[in-house]
Amino acid sequence: MIAYIIRRLLLLPIILIGVTFLIFCMFSLLSPMERLATYVNDPSTLKNPQAAERIIEKYHLNDPFPLGYIQWVKRIAKFDLGWSQAANQPVWDAICQRFPATLELVIYSIVPVILVGIWLGVISAVHHNDIIDQSIRVTAIVGWSLPTFIFGLLVLFVFYGILGWLPPGRLSTWAQDIVYTGTNFHSYTHLVTIDALLNGNIPIFVDALRHLCAPIITLSYVYWAFLLRIARSSMLDTLRKDYIRTARAKGVDEHTVIHKHAERNALIPVVTIAGMLIIGMLGGVVVAETVFTYPGLGFWAATAAQQLDYGSVIGFALLFALIMVVGNLVVDVSYAFIDPRVRLE
C-alpha cells in the first residue's frame, strides 16, 4: 500500500514536467510577436521597438528552446502567466476571480450525477433486459449522443425562452448590486449560494440557485448517462458471480443480495470512473458556461480563445491540466484504499 502510493507520488514530478513541457511546446508554436503580445497589457507598447525589446529581454522570449522553457517554468512558479486581454487584468488574477464560480457549478453538478447515475445503473442491471432496463438504456444512449452544447441550448430555450424560470448569468442585476458593491454583504467563500446563507440573505440564495440550475442540468446530463452505463455493466458482471448464486441458494433475501453482496463489489470500478468523470467535467464546464454566459473560467477561456488572447488560453490550459493531474492522483490513491487488489501490483 505505502509502496504503491510512494511510486505514484514519485511519478508526479515527471508528469508535471511533461505537462508543462507540452504546454510550452504549444506556446512555442506561436510567432515571437504573438508570444510577446501575451505579456503586454497595452497594445501600443508593441509599436515601440525599445519597449518591445525590454519585454523580450525581461521574459527571455529570445532564448533557445530549453532555456526558454526553464525561464517560463520559473515565471509560472511565481504565478506570472502574462496579461489577459479578455479579462483586462493579469491572467492569474483573472483565474482567481473566476475560480469560485466554476467550483460552485462543478460541486453542485457532481452530486446528482453520482447519485442518479449509480442508482439508475443498478436498477437497470437488476431488471436486466425487461422494459425498465430497455427504457433506461435508450435514454442513456440518447443522452450520450446529445452534444452538451445542443442540450444546453435546449435547456435555455425551454426554461428561459418559454417558461422564463432559469435566467442566464450568475446573479440578477439587483443581486449583483448587493453582492459585489453592497456594504452589508460579506463574501467569505466567494461561493455565492454559501455566502448568501452565511449572510442570512435568502433572496440572494434563491436567485443564485435559479441561475445555477440550468448549467447544472446541462453539465450533469451527459455524465449521468455515462456513469449509468458503467454502473449497469459492472453490476451485471457481479450478479453473474458464483458468490451471488451461493447467497441466493442459501436463501438470503433478494434485497440483501443486491444491496449488500452485489452492489458493494460492483461499485468499485464505478468509483474510479466517477473520479475520472468529475475531472472530465472540466471540459464540459467550458460549454455549459458559454451557453448560459455564466461568468466562470470556462466562459472566460472561450471568450479568450475567440479573441485570440493566447496568454489567457495558455494559463487556462495550465490550470486545468494541473487540476487534472492532482485529481488523477487522488483517484488512484483512493482506488488503492477501496480495492486491495490494486496494491499487490
Added chain:
Amino acid sequence: MNRTLRKLFSNATSLLGIILLVFFIIIAIFAPVLAPPLSDDPYQIPRMSWDVNPQPPGFPMSDNIKDMYKYIGKEVKYDKAICGTAQGGYDIFYGLIWGTRTAFKIGITTVFSAMLIGLFIGSIAAYFGRWVDEVLMRITDIFLSFPFLVAAMVLTTILGRGLNKVMIALIAFGWMGYARVIRGSILSAKEETYVMAAKALGVRDGKIIWRHLLPNTIFPVLIQASMNIGTMVVTAATLSFLGVGAPLGYADWGQMVSFARNWIVGAPGHAGQYWYSVFYPGIFIILFVLAWNLIGDALRDILDPRLRGEL
C-alpha cells in the same frame, strides 16, 4: 465475421444505427445533386440575403444576391431556402447537406489517424516492454492529463482557425485511448506460443507485430474507433460552436448551431420563432452521433465474449 454482420442486422437498435448511417452516406455522396454549389468552393454556404435575422423556411433568395450571381456569371440552380436561413442569411439546407461531408471528413480522418498513432505507440510499448514501455506510457499519461475538449480548444486557438487545424488538434489529443487498449491486448498476446514460435524462427520484430500480433488484437481497437467517430464529430462541432473551429460560412453543423445561439430565445412573446435555425443542424448532429454510437454499442456487445448468448 458473417455472424457479427448477421447479428448487427438482426438487432433492432443496431439496425437503426445502420439505416441512419446509410442515410448520411447517401446525402454525402449526392451532395452536389441535392444542393448544387453556387461558388467555386462548395463548402462555402451561399447566402440568401444580407439580412442578419434568420428567415423562415421557404424564404426566396433576395434579388440583389441573384443579381450578384448573374454579374459574376454563375447560374443560380436553386433560389429557395427550404429549411430557412441562419443568422446572416446563410442557407440552412445547403449547410446541412455539405455539412454531412464535413462530418464524415472530420470523423474518418481524425479517428483513422489517431488510431494509427495509437496502434504504433501502444504496440511498440507492449512488445518491447521495460523502459520503452515505461517512457511511451508516461508520454501517454501526459497527453491524458488534459481534458480532451480543453486541449483541442487550446491547440486549435494556437494553430489558428480552419478545419485542418481542428483535425490536427483532435488527432494530437485523440490517440491515447487506442494506445492503451492495444498495449493491454498485446501484453497478453505476446506470451502466446505462436509469437514464441515466430521469434524462434528469427522473424523480425516489426513483422511479428504487424503480421502476427496486430491481426489478433485489433478488434477491440476497431470497436473503440467506431464509437469514437461520433465523439470526434461532436468535439469538432463544439469547437465551431465556441467560435474557434471552422471559418465563417463553412458548411459545418456546429457553426450553424452557433449561428442559432443568439436567436434561440426569440423576441419577447415569440419564444421559438426561430426554431428552424437550431432544430435542423441540431437534429443532424444528434442523429449522426447516435448512428455511430448505436453501431459501436452493438459491436461491443456482440464481440464481448462474456455477453455472448445473452443478446
